[in-house]
Each structure stands twice: as C-alpha cells, then as structure tokens.
Ligand SMILES: NC(=O)c1ccc[n+]([C@@H]2O[C@H](COP(=O)([O-])OP(=O)(O)OC[C@H]3O[C@@H](n4cnc5c(N)ncnc54)[C@H](O)[C@@H]3O)[C@@H](O)[C@H]2O)c1
C-alpha cells in the first residue's frame with residue numbers, strides 16, 4: 279500500500295486575483311457613490327458610526343473591508359475586531375460567479391453561494407445600496423440579469439456618474 | 453424547470469397516525485436517550501394534552517426528567533436560559549417539545565445552549581453557526597401550522613436588546629416529528645384556521661419564490677392539495693380525526709418545503725405586522741397571502757397557475773385557460789378566506805386584525821428590512837410595501 283500518496287490541492291490563482299480586483303473596484307465604488315447618491319447616503323445614515331462590513335471568500339480570501347467613519351464609507355485594510363456584518367462566499371467559484379458579475383445577489387443567495395453573519399436588516403440595506411452601485415457601474419443589459427428591478431435613476435445622472443467614476447472617482451476614491 | 457443549482461436537506465424521521473405517541477419511548481431508545489426534558493405551554497396543558505402525552509409513557513421504563521409548561525407566546529431568550537438551567541439541574545439527556553411554534557422554537561434554543569454548554573444564544577445567531585449535532589430532540593406538534601417540526605430555523609426574541617434572533621442550521625432539525633391526531637383535535641376553530649393558513653402560505657411561497665426546486669415543489673404541491681381538502685372540515689368539526697391528521701401532515705410537508713425554499717414577501721410583511729401590532733402569525737399570513745401573490749403576479753404567473761390544480765382540483769384547473777389560472781388561484785383563495793371568516797371569524801383585513809393606519813409606515817420599514825424579502829420574486833421598496841399594506845388594511 280506504499281503507493282498511496284496524500285494529495286494537497288493547489289490554489290486557483292487566476293480566479294483569486296480577478297475576485298480581488300473586482301472587490302477593490304466595488305469597495306471604491308461604494309466609497310464614491312456613498313458620497314454622490316442620496317439613496318445610498320440615506321441607507322448608510324441608519325448605520326452606527328464605526329460600523330464594519332466585509333466581503334470574504336472562504337477560506338483564504340480575498341477579502342474586502344468597509345468602514346463607516348464620519349458618516350461616510352471608506353475601505354480599510356485591516357481591523358482588530360470581527361466585522362459586524364460578514365458576507366462569506368463558500369468558495370472561490372461562487373465568489374467568481376457573483377463578482378464578475380455572472381450572477382446576481384438574489385440568485386446567489388437562493389443557490390446558497392454565500393452565508394451572511396450579522397444583522398439581517400443591515401444586510402438588506404446593503405443589498406439595496408449594491409443594486410444602485412451596480413446600476414451606476416453596469417449597463418441595463420447586464421443589470422437585468424443581476425437584480426429583480428433596476429433602480430430608477432435619472433438617465434443623465436446615471437451616465438455622468440458612471441463616466442465620473444471610471445475616470446476620476448476610481449482614482450481619487452471620493 | 454431545474455434551477456441551475458439547489459440544495460435540499462431533510463433528515464427528520466416522521467411518524468404519523470393513531471397512537472403515534474406511544475412509539476416515543478422506543479424512538480428515545482434508538483436515540484440512546486433515557487431522561488427527556490419536556491417543553492410545553494399552558495394552553496397545551498389546559499387542553500388536557502399533557503395527560504395524553506404522559507400516558508403514552510406508561511409501561512415504558514422511561515423517566516421524564518422534568519416538565520416545563522410556562523413557555524410564553526413567541527419564544528424568548530430569558531425563558532430559553534431558564535429552561536436550559538432546569539435541563540442541567542435535572543440531568544436530562546434529551547428534549548421533547550410538545551406544542552405549536554412557540555414551544556418548538558423555544559426547545560430549539562434550549563438545545564443550542566445545553567449542547568454548546570453556553571448561556572448566550574447571541575453567539576450562535578445567524579446561518580450555519582453550529583458546528584456539531586445537538587442533543588436528541590423530538591417534536592410533537594399540537595398546531596398544524598408553523599411546520600417548525602421539520603424546519604432548520606428557530607426564531608427567538610431577545611428582550612434585553614429588543615430584537616428577534618434568527619437561528620439557521622441543519623442541526624436544528626429535530627430527530628423525530630410525531631404526528632398524532634389526538635394532539636391537534638383540541639385546537640379552537642380560530643387557531644385551527646390561522647395556523648392552517650400559515651401552513652398554506654409556507655407551501656405557496658415555497659412553490660413560487662426564488663429558491664424553488666423540484667423536491668421542495670413536490671412537498672409544497674401536495675401540502676396545498678391536502679390543506680384545501682381539509683382545512684374547512686378541521687375548522688368546522690375539530691373532532692374529525694381524519695381532517696386533523698391530514699392538516700398536521702400537510703403542515704409538516706409545507707415545513708419541509710419552506711425549510712428548503714425560503715418564503716417571501718408575505719412572510720416579510722407578516723413578521724413585521726406581528727412585531728409592530730402583535731398580529732398573530734397565522735392571522736397575518738391569511739390577510740397578506742392574496743395581496744402578496746397579486747403583488748408578485750407578473751413574476752409568478754406560471755408557477756401560481758400550476759398550483760390552481762392543487763387548490764381547486766382538476767375540473768376547475770382544466771376549465772380555466774392557462775393564462776387565467778394564476779388569477780383564478782387568487783380568486784379561489786379569497787373565497788377560502790371568506791369561508792374561514794364566516795366559520796371562525798378569521799380576520800380578512802389588517803384593520804380587523806387590530807392594526808391601526810398610523811402603524812403602516814413602521815410595518816413597511818420593518819418589512820423591507822426582513823430577510824424573507826431576499827427570496828421574493830419581485831423587488832419591494834418602501835413605497836411598494838405601503839401600497840400592499842394599504843390594500844390589506
Ligand atoms: N421555526 C420555524 O420554522 C417557524 C415558522 C413559523 C413560525 N414560527 C414561530 O412559531 C410561533 C407561532 O406558532 P403557532 O402558530 O404554532 O402558535 P403557538 O405555539 O404560539 O400557539 C398558539 C396558541 O395555541 C395554543 N395551542 C397550541 N396547540 C393547541 C391545542 N392542540 N389545543 C388547544 N390550544 C392549543 C397555545 O397554547 C397558544 O396559546 C411564532 O413564534 C413564530 O415565530 C417558527
């Protein structure tokens with residue numbers, strides 16, 4: 279029986295890197311649109327100061343950490359405590375599907391692709407913010423596949439904010 | 453149509469029928485348990501059900517470690533802690549819940565604390581937080597409604613923090629559900645009607661919401677058929693054991709269905725009306741179900757249309773053109789609602805259920821933050837929720 283070897287699986291580096299990149303963009307977008315979109319501002323106003331939220335891929339990451347500070351949203355590198363709201367993708371394939379974005383949050387939830395730890399009401403508010411962020415980032419033909427109803431945002435506003443984000447916001451983060 | 457991916461889990465052993473209770477001692481033995489703690493409430497005790505339950509242990513050699521019969525309506529954190537203490541003091545090794553959703557969910561909370569040897573439920577709140585099997589757990593449902601005997605969910609109110617804690621874990625599923633028609637025959641007509649409508653709502657939402665899958669569909673479809681055939685008989689003639697047994701089975705099946713295909717807007721609105729205006733869960737389900745289905749109609753036309761066969765039978769199904777079936781379902785549902793109002797005074801509007809108009813805004817805010825909305829086929833904003841609430845008022 280000496281020919282039986284143990285097997286140590288490797289890593290999926292490509293998908294890990296893609297997920298990391300999308301997370302960075304999403305974090306930036308949340309930061310920027312929380313300053314430019316009233317509805318998102320209102321949602322966030324209900325969160326306590328110092329509130330933390332993470333998107334995480336089990337078990338090795340990547341991970342995106344978001345903090346509410348001075349009433350605004352900011353991405354951060356590390357924090358000491360456990361985040362108050364965690365969205366944990368069960369594996370890198372599921373994270374890749376949702377982040378790239380081939381699958382929307384409702385479908386992803388229905389398919390058990392991530393687990394939410396923390397206050398459900400805040401998770402619902404975060405999903406509403408995410409819908410608006412995605413509507414700024416992506417055109418309708420993509421959005422239709424990602425959400426049940428595309429948020430009503432004035433066309434000109436949506437286009438100009440999109441342009442702003444991809445040229446300036448993404449760099450300055452504000 | 454198959455979803456691109458789904459999960460289904462139901463390890464609960466179900467024993468159902470005349471004198472099913474008398475098999476509990478044998479089943480306890482199989483679970484290697486000898487000293488169960490019994491969790492129930494005053495209503496169940498006063499209905500004489502504890503006597504029937506305890507009589508089934510005669511001649512069995514099993515000793516009941518303790519009986520806790522003060523569970524309040526809707527489960528609470530402090531009661532869970534108190535019962536866990538009794539469990540430890542009385543050196544019990546298993547739990548039997550006898551009652552409706554309130555004692556069952558309470559017992560699930562107790563099982564978490566005694567297994568994890570903890571005093572703080574908050575540690576385990578949320579999805580998949582439990583990492584090992586719990587103590588042997590048997591459920592004897594006495595209402596035919598929540599289906600909690602077959603679900604992986606427990607909802608427990610935390611009075612210190614004034615929040616509802618939700619626990620979701622495969623380990624919360626009981627080892628055994630015991631359906632004995634004697635246990636539901638004492639339910640008064642109004643509770644029979646309300647809990648029956650809760651079960652119907654579980655099945656209809658499981659079948660029409662986003663997590664639907666072929667296995668949960670099968671349970672949901674059959675549950676609706678059984679409920680539609682039996683709910684009026686169970687309400688009109690409580691002693692009708694056949695109707696009672698049918699309703700209890702349907703409630704369990706609907707529980708299995710929604711444990712694997714989560715409910716939607718009707719439950720989101722119902723949870724919120726319960727929290728704000730203390731509308732009993734089943735009453736809220738009955739009021740909201742037709743309105744919720746109407747709201748979702750565009751997205752659920754096909755699946756709801758299929759359910760007309762289960763609700764109204766083959767003649768009506770065949771006589772109704774395909775594109776009219778969903779609407780016909782809602783129409784027939786309203787007829788059932790009216791019959792339950794006539795027979796058992798089950799409220800048909802929020803106003804009759806004790807809600808005042810100034811509460812609607814708060815209910816809407818709570819509803820759009822309720823997790824159940826996640827699996828609703830249609831998006832629901834505060835404005836949308838208000839529209840539905842005003843119609844239901
Ligand atoms: N875990 C789940 O999956 C789930 C699902 C839905 C609801 N729930 C919870 O269940 C609870 C509601 O449960 P419920 O609707 O079964 O009501 P319940 O357990 O609160 O019982 C309602 C009343 O009926 C009485 N009663 C029960 N059985 C009786 C009988 N056979 N004869 C006479 N009286 C009887 C009780 O004493 C009580 O006064 C809520 O707290 C809700 O949050 C849980």
Ligand SMILES: [Fe+2]
Pocket residue numbers: 598650653654719733737
């Ligand atoms: Fe329910």
